[in-house]
Amino acid sequence: MATLLVHMFGEVYTRSGHDFISQYHYDFFKLVDRGDRGVSLFFVISGFILAQPFLRQHLEHAKAVSIKGYFKRRLTRLEPPYILSLLLYLFAVSLFKHQFLSLLPHFFAQVFYLHNFIFNYGSLNFVTWSLEVEVQFYIVAPLLGYLYAISRPVLRRGIMICLIVASILIQVHGGQSLIAWNFPGQLQFFLVGFLIADVRATQTKSWQSRRWDLASLLVWPAIFGLEKSNFFAFLFPVLIFIAYLAAFNGPVSRGIFQTKWIALTGGMCYSFYLMHMLVIDCVFKFTKKIIIPSSLMLSFSSQVFLLGICIYIFCTFYFVLIERPCMDPKWPGKLMARIRNRRHSPSDMIAGD
Numbered sequence: 001m002a003t004l005l006v007h008m009f010g011e012v013y014t015r016s017g018h019d020f021i022s023q024y025h026y027d028f029f030k031l032v033d034r035g036d037r038g039v040s041l042f043f044v045i046s047g048f049i050l051a052q053p054f055l056r057q058h059l060e061h062a063k064a065v066s067i068k069g070y071f072k073r074r075l076t077r078l079e080p081p082y083i084l085s086l087l088l089y090l091f092a093v094s095l096f097k098h099q100f101l102s103l104l105p106h107f108f109a110q111v112f113y114l115h116n117f118i119f120n121y122g123s124l125n126f127v128t129w130s131l132e133v134e135v136q137f138y139i140v141a142p143l144l145g146y147l148y149a150i151s152r153p154v155l156r157r158g159i160m161i162c163l164i165v166a167s168i169l170i171q172v173h174g175g176q177s178l179i180a181w182n183f184p185g186q187l188q189f190f191l192v193g194f195l196i197a198d199v200r201a202t203q204t205k206s207w208q209s210r211r212w213d214l215a216s217l218l219v220w221p222a223i224f225g226l227e228k229s230n231f232f233a234f235l236f237p238v239l240i241f242i243a244y245l246a247a248f249n250g251p252v253s254r255g256i257f258q259t260k261w262i263a264l265t266g267g268m269c270y271s272f273y274l275m276h277m278l279v280i281d282c283v284f285k286f287t288k289k290i291i292i293p294s295s296l297m298l299s300f301s302s303q304v305f306l307l308g309i310c311i312y313i314f315c316t317f318y319f320v321l322i323e324r325p326c327m328d329p330k331w332p333g334k335l336m337a338r339i340r341n342r343r344h345s346p347s348d349m350i351a352g353d
Contacts, residue, residue, distance in 0.1 A: 047193020054145025212250030
């Protein structure tokens with residue numbers, strides 16, 4: 001949601017055809033722009049989720065993770081919605097800007113998750129730079145999973161923390177470099193997810209307390225409110241670590257995150273992630289006509305309302321029709337069975353006789 005607000009604000013601020021320049025507007029822009037920290041928050045969630053099977057294997061002596069099954073699941077779950085989204089972007093951009101041939105290299109680079117390395121411009125869907133980082137993490141995650149094979153908690157978590165610090169240093173000193181914006185500089189967030197999973201696996205119910213709700217009130221504003229700095233780069237993973245533990249252990253915080261509409265929207269986040277910029281690009285061509293030049297706040301609020309409705313409707317349909325069927329691990333086999341059944345349907349046999 002925070003990242004959506006950043007992208008909608010970008011449309012209003014830079015593509016509306018109106019000049020909103022003032023110190024007040026600039027300060028508001030900086031505040032909204034910090035919504036891009038939602039990407040890092042998602043990396044932590046991804047790390048937490050992918051840590052689970054490796055944690056159970058090594059710490060709880062559960063069934064060993066099938067590496068073949070692990071990669072097959074990533075492939076069948078993520079690829080179809082992603083590739084279809086790129087095809088839709090390619091069609092839309094070609095239709096409106098007549099750039100089909102020049103976009104093909106970018107399309108294929110994105111299909112194979114190489115756009116971050118080959119290009120630094122011209123992405124069909126620029127938000128998928130983070131998906132390429134995710135894929136880099138998916139490849140390395142089975143190796144990182146061996147951290148849970150270290151039986152001593154202090155040593156295991158200490159190594160995680162050292163790797164987190166090393167990644168922060170890469171990001172701080174790398175600036176806008178390729179290494180900082182790809183897996184080495186983003187590793188810190190995935191490992192914060194690993195660390196949260198580790199702590200959660202050993203904590204007891206005595207951890208649950210309203211003190212965690214107080215921590216939420218302090219930490220979440222800090223995550224999005226503090227200015228970017230070298231000090232904040234080191235503080236940021238710590239704040240996320242506390243915020244997520246508070247979400248698990250604070251009665252009020254846990255209740256908020258378990259709210260039905262939040263849980264449902266969170267379950268559709270991949271579809272929202274893939275498709276929201278296409279909706280914004282197409283719909284804003286019409287909604288920008290109601291921009292109020294005298295008020296950035298009113299203009300932004302109206303666009304959030306109008307674009308937000310369109311994004312929610314379109315992305316929900318995309319989830320139901322495209323993403324949700326891919327959530328079934330057996331969908332490739334079911335699809336092949338359906339195709340075979342159609343080839344050998346009774347009507348075909350009768351026609352053959």
